[in-house]
Amino acid sequence: MTAKTSSLSAHGLVAGYGSTPSINGIDLLVSPSTGAIGIIGRSGVGKTTLIKTMTGELKARGGRVNFDGATVGRLGMRDKKRFGVAVRSVAQNGFSGLDGRQTVEKAIEGELAKARKAGRATGASAEGAIAVMFLEPRFLKRTISSLSGGERQRLALAAALSTRPDILLLDEPTTALDQSLKDAVSRRLAEIVEENNIGLLVASHDLDLINRLCPTVHVLDGGTFVETGSVQELLNTPKHAVTRELALVFPETTGTFA
Numbered sequence: 001m002t003a004k005t006s007s008l009s010a011h012g013l014v015a016g017y018g019s020t021p022s023i024n025g026i027d028l029l030v031s032p033s034t035g036a037i038g039i040i041g042r043s044g045v046g047k048t049t050l051i052k053t054m055t056g057e058l059k060a061r062g063g064r065v066n067f068d069g070a071t072v073g074r075l076g077m078r079d080k081k082r083f084g085v086a087v088r089s090v091a092q093n094g095f096s097g098l099d100g101r102q103t104v105e106k107a108i109e110g111e112l113a114k115a116r117k118a119g120r121a122t123g124a125s126a127e128g129a130i131a132v133m134f135l136e137p138r139f140l141k142r143t144i145s146s147l148s149g150g151e152r153q154r155l156a157l158a159a160a161l162s163t164r165p166d167i168l169l170l171d172e173p174t175t176a177l178d179q180s181l182k183d184a185v186s187r188r189l190a191e192i193v194e195e196n197n198i199g200l201l202v203a204s205h206d207l208d209l210i211n212r213l214c215p216t217v218h219v220l221d222g223g224t225f226v227e228t229g230s231v232q233e234l235l236n237t238p239k240h241a242v243t244r245e246l247a248l249v250f251p252e253t254t255g256t257f258a
């Protein structure tokens with residue numbers, strides 16, 4: 001297996017769409033040697049914007065994003081290819097670059113071929129790769145566009161994991177799943193991330209998911225991280241007004257963090 005040395009970092013990152021950037025001066029390091037990082041905050045605060053800028057999908061307006069020290073967006077051909085397999089992301093809608101007209105089998109086989117070509121050990125069959133996210137073999141012949149939102153979300157996770165990434169960025173990865181699948185998927189993700197030493201960044205409103213996966217959680221507000229801690233610390237002793245808001249509503253939905 002490829003040595004896990006990749007790192008993805010933001011330095012004074014400024015990003016967003018309107019006249020006021022949603023992300024305004026963020027520093028962040030995601031790598032297999034740092035623990036998983038969670039990003040929480042109000043709806044529309046810029047979580048997706050941050051992830052899209054970290055993957056290079058959205059251009060930074062200031063500061064920079066580095067992959068192994070080189071600026072993302074200005075990577076040479078070789079580094080670009082390595083970036084493509086070492087850093088994977090799963091977007092909120094679960095498509096993540098998958099072609100809806102393709103069958104599940106074709107899409108996953110394409111991912112596995114890409115990983116093999118990049119020298120990443122993938123003994124897995126397409127069947128084995130989707131089973132990781134609790135999708136049965138009967139899904140292999142289905143087109144991606146025919147899948148339900150939750151099936152597509154699990155396929156997108158399976159596709160990203162099948163290339164054995166060093167770094168995984170997840171944007172609301174469980175929104176389309178029912179509660180029992182949410183639990184199963186978050187448990188499975190935690191196992192895979194730990195076993196394979198994957199650097200993980202997760203943005204989500206699902207604090208159960210964040211709590212299971214991420215020992216360190218940043219609260220995003222007004223363009224920067226206003227508070228950092230474990231989910232327990234943030235909910236039990238919130239300091240910032242936004243964190244207090246979250247703490248007020250969350251214990252009423254689950255007693256996990258009391």
Ligand SMILES: Nc1ncnc2c1ncn2[C@@H]1O[C@H](COP(=O)(O)OP(=O)(O)OP(=O)(O)O)[C@@H](O)[C@H]1O
Nearest residue numbers: 016017018022041042043044045046047048049050
């Ligand atoms: N393509 C776009 N064009 C213009 N503005 C956008 C675009 N995408 C997002 N925005 C705006 O940028 C801001 C940040 O959006 P973003 O999607 O990053 O928030 P978020 O924290 O991920 O929200 P949510 O929790 O609701 O998913 C919002 O005000 C949003 O309306």
